[in-house]
Amino acid sequence: MTADNESQDDLSPRAPRPVRTRRRRIVPLVIALGSAAAVAVLVINLLNGSLFFYDASEAVARRADLGTDRFTLLGSPIEGTIAQGFQQDEIVVAFTVAFDGVDVDVVHFGDPPDLFKAGVPVVLDGAWVHDTAAVDGFDGRETDGWHFASDRMRIKHDNDYKNKDTYDDRVDKATQEGQIVATSDASGG
Amino acid sequence: MSNSVLGSAAVALGLAASITGFVVVAMGLASHRGSWKRETQWLVAIMAFAALAAVVVMERALITRDFTVAYVANNGSSKTPALFNFATMWAALEGSILLWTLILSGYVVAVVVKFRDRHDDPMVGWAMLTLFVVTTFFFALMLGPANPFTTFSPPIGFDGPGPNPLLQNHVLMAFHPPVLYLGYVGFTVPFAFAISALVTGRVGEGWLLATRRWTVMAWGFLTLGIVLGAWWSYETLGWGGYWAWDPVENASFLPWLTGTAFIHSVMVQERRGMLRVWNLSLVVATFSLTILGTFITRSGVLDSVHAFVESGIGPWILTFFGLIVVVSLGLIAWRGDQLRSPGLIDSPISREGAFLANNVLFAAFAFVVLLGTIFPLIVEAIDGRSISVGNPYFDRMTMPIGFTLLFLMGIAPVLPWRKASSGVLSQRLLGPAWFGAAVVVFSVLVGARGWAPLLAFALGGFAAGASARQLILATRRQGWRGLIGRTNGGMIVHIGVILIAVAFAASNAYVRQDEFNLLPGETATMSGHELTFEGSTIVEYSNRTERVARIRIDGGQVYEPALATYPFAGQIINVPSVRSTAVDDIALSVLSYPEGTNDAVLLRATIQPLVVWLWIGGMVIAVGTVMAVVPGTRRRPTDPVSAPLEEVAV
Numbered sequence: 001m002t003a004d005n006e007s008q009d010d011l012s013p014r015a016p017r018p019v020r021t022r023r024r025r026i027v028p029l030v031i032a033l034g035s036a037a038a039v040a041v042l043v044i045n046l047l048n049g050s051l052f053f054y055d056a057s058e059a060v061a062r063r064a065d066l067g068t069d070r071f072t073l074l075g076s077p078i079e080g081t082i083a084q085g086f087q088q089d090e091i092v093v094a095f096t097v098a099f100d101g102v103d104v105d106v107v108h109f110g111d112p113p114d115l116f117k118a119g120v121p122v123v124l125d126g127a128w129v130h131d132t133a134a135v136d137g138f139d140g141r142e143t144d145g146w147h148f149a150s151d152r153m154r155i156k157h158d159n160d161y162k163n164k165d166t167y168d169d170r171v172d173k174a175t176q177e178g179q180i181v182a183t184s185d186a187s188g189g
Numbered sequence: 190m191s192n193s194v195l196g197s198a199a200v201a202l203g204l205a206a207s208i209t210g211f212v213v214v215a216m217g218l219a220s221h222r223g224s225w226k227r228e229t230q231w232l233v234a235i236m237a238f239a240a241l242a243a244v245v246v247m248e249r250a251l252i253t254r255d256f257t258v259a260y261v262a263n264n265g266s267s268k269t270p271a272l273f274n275f276a277t278m279w280a281a282l283e284g285s286i287l288l289w290t291l292i293l294s295g296y297v298v299a300v301v302v303k304f305r306d307r308h309d310d311p312m313v314g315w316a317m318l319t320l321f322v323v324t325t326f327f328f329a330l331m332l333g334p335a336n337p338f339t340t341f342s343p344p345i346g347f348d349g350p351g352p353n354p355l356l357q358n359h360v361l362m363a364f365h366p367p368v369l370y371l372g373y374v375g376f377t378v379p380f381a382f383a384i385s386a387l388v389t390g391r392v393g394e395g396w397l398l399a400t401r402r403w404t405v406m407a408w409g410f411l412t413l414g415i416v417l418g419a420w421w422s423y424e425t426l427g428w429g430g431y432w433a434w435d436p437v438e439n440a441s442f443l444p445w446l447t448g449t450a451f452i453h454s455v456m457v458q459e460r461r462g463m464l465r466v467w468n469l470s471l472v473v474a475t476f477s478l479t480i481l482g483t484f485i486t487r488s489g490v491l492d493s494v495h496a497f498v499e500s501g502i503g504p505w506i507l508t509f510f511g512l513i514v515v516v517s518l519g520l521i522a523w524r525g526d527q528l529r530s531p532g533l534i535d536s537p538i539s540r541e542g543a544f545l546a547n548n549v550l551f552a553a554f555a556f557v558v559l560l561g562t563i564f565p566l567i568v569e570a571i572d573g574r575s576i577s578v579g580n581p582y583f584d585r586m587t588m589p590i591g592f593t594l595l596f597l598m599g600i601a602p603v604l605p606w607r608k609a610s611s612g613v614l615s616q617r618l619l620g621p622a623w624f625g626a627a628v629v630v631f632s633v634l635v636g637a638r639g640w641a642p643l644l645a646f647a648l649g650g651f652a653a654g655a656s657a658r659q660l661i662l663a664t665r666r667q668g669w670r671g672l673i674g675r676t677n678g679g680m681i682v683h684i685g686v687i688l689i690a691v692a693f694a695a696s697n698a699y700v701r702q703d704e705f706n707l708l709p710g711e712t713a714t715m716s717g718h719e720l721t722f723e724g725s726t727i728v729e730y731s732n733r734t735e736r737v738a739r740i741r742i743d744g745g746q747v748y749e750p751a752l753a754t755y756p757f758a759g760q761i762i763n764v765p766s767v768r769s770t771a772v773d774d775i776a777l778s779v780l781s782y783p784e785g786t787n788d789a790v791l792l793r794a795t796i797q798p799l800v801v802w803l804w805i806g807g808m809v810i811a812v813g814t815v816m817a818v819v820p821g822t823r824r825r826p827t828d829p830v831s832a833p834l835e836e837v838a839v
Contacts, residue, residue: 042586045581046560046582049561049578049585050568051579052575053575053576
């Protein structure tokens, strides 16, 4: 049948056919059960696919509660702590991150992202491990026997388009040197 | 007169014209007279002129580096190249709201021109009223928290930082946001007519027919905008990917999902008079999601690689979003009695049955993505803790839906309306099924493995076979006209979507990545490709310094991945270089630049098959969309079979 033939179909409304009582009962039941199963799958996947997000300071404070649960850790790698090695033929990067004055030793399994370097905040997925970070060339700062074992690392992007510190510093410097004619009222950005 | 004063005056004029337009149309509707036509035309012209003038003033400020405009001081720079300096207007919050308003004003002008002969029709009047509400909101935003013409007093010799370096290293950034906005904003028109249909009680097929092409065009622009965004991401971010379920990506994908469901389900209403509540709900959802997307991307409420700033715009947009949802749902509830379907679906194995299944799946898809996107907000609101939803959730939940949609894409086009016999079905599906099987055999022969990509190839082949069958039948019958019209254009769009689906599956399943430490002259081999490090060089540009590594691929052309330093922004940006062929892409990025001319470069190479077909698929969709809005010859466009007579006349 061609599309033209299809267009000649009788599409006018017809009186609905009587629906059997049994079918009328079963169909909503099947839909309800299917919907419940779909919601259950959704919730399970959502909970399994979600990780709580803590900075290094919060992660240390909550260590007892977190146990071996996976979570996301935020911190900035400290200059001079980054060491790279291999464990069972896999690239391993060890370093110490800091946030709000609290340090956490990290062992990351896998390649670091392109722009990974000291001072650039990173976001890591992993869990606490009660063990020292044994990577050649890495002297952990923490001596309490815990480190964070990570298997996923992203660079934390600044939440601003520009390097605001640099920008503000320039305006402040110009102000102090008497170059600003009137008070700045720049906003947004 | 300064740019700030001129721009502010233009925005104020636009707001005044919008408010006056609203009042004039409201008075005309209240007095049941159509004489508001002339006044409205003038007011729309003034409003559009004001929006255009504001944009021209902003561009003038950017081009002349007028740092007394705070937006230019914050986002412009004398060192930014001309094209990106022009595109800086949509590189930050205030400028992008300005662009949004200009496009919205353009759509309102188009509505006035298109419906110029129906000025007495309350359907058009209420749609205009709704459009004026939306334009008033956006002009008000620009006089409030998103004022693009705030003043600044720059110190002597001041230069701005320029836009985010990521937004000035690829030409696609000049096109992706405007095209995306053409899609986003375009859905305002069908939304306005849907509201009008509800208010006037003319909830038959009239409003659908009036806005059919507007919806398809908006959908086409949105699709193209999303594809261009993915392409930009692939070419500039250097991680070998193009989609990361980032909140901002999801914000554009959500209205696409509901919009796609809508352009399918309208056909059921047009042909069978069914799904009236569903269609109204979908168009409201699509427009609401564009506003919610603006909230997500522009309020700073969710972290994103797009990294937009926090601003005071959030409460305004959230309030507007709430208003849209409450008013729309209230109107749908009010008209509930008139929205009942005149009949039931005769058989699930029918065109309308397939469209219904398609809509349930798209709605489920949208719900999954929406929940994953806003779940962190819900958790934080409840117990104050931050949470992130990872890609595994999105991948696991959306993959089965995607497979089922591909399957339906193969089935639906060959199904007749009302009911299909098994004989007709098997006769029409035999060819596509064989084609799907042949695609799998070919894929296995060339080395493809894994059930997920092979299933994607099989379903893609099946769906492509069904689309091609329809096009062949139509062109045999009508010649080149068999490629135009909604059904035939839609089949071309299907082929574009299938190309994207297959390329997505292949590039994700068979990605290979490795790192190499290469001295000058050394060659590395990866998956049969030879990468030779020819040397390095430093190139100075007006806005950046690039440390370039020269890599020869397979003894042929030299590619130049680099690390770019933007001095003022203080950021180092990876500038990947990609060799694209029809078979695979080799994306190169520099991880560590050699200190001296004889030192080694640390290079990352990512090889992904069929990536280029993602972009080709996007272009095919764009072509198909244009074909779909050209009137075909199959049936008269205004011939809904179920609408009461007075509604057909709308």
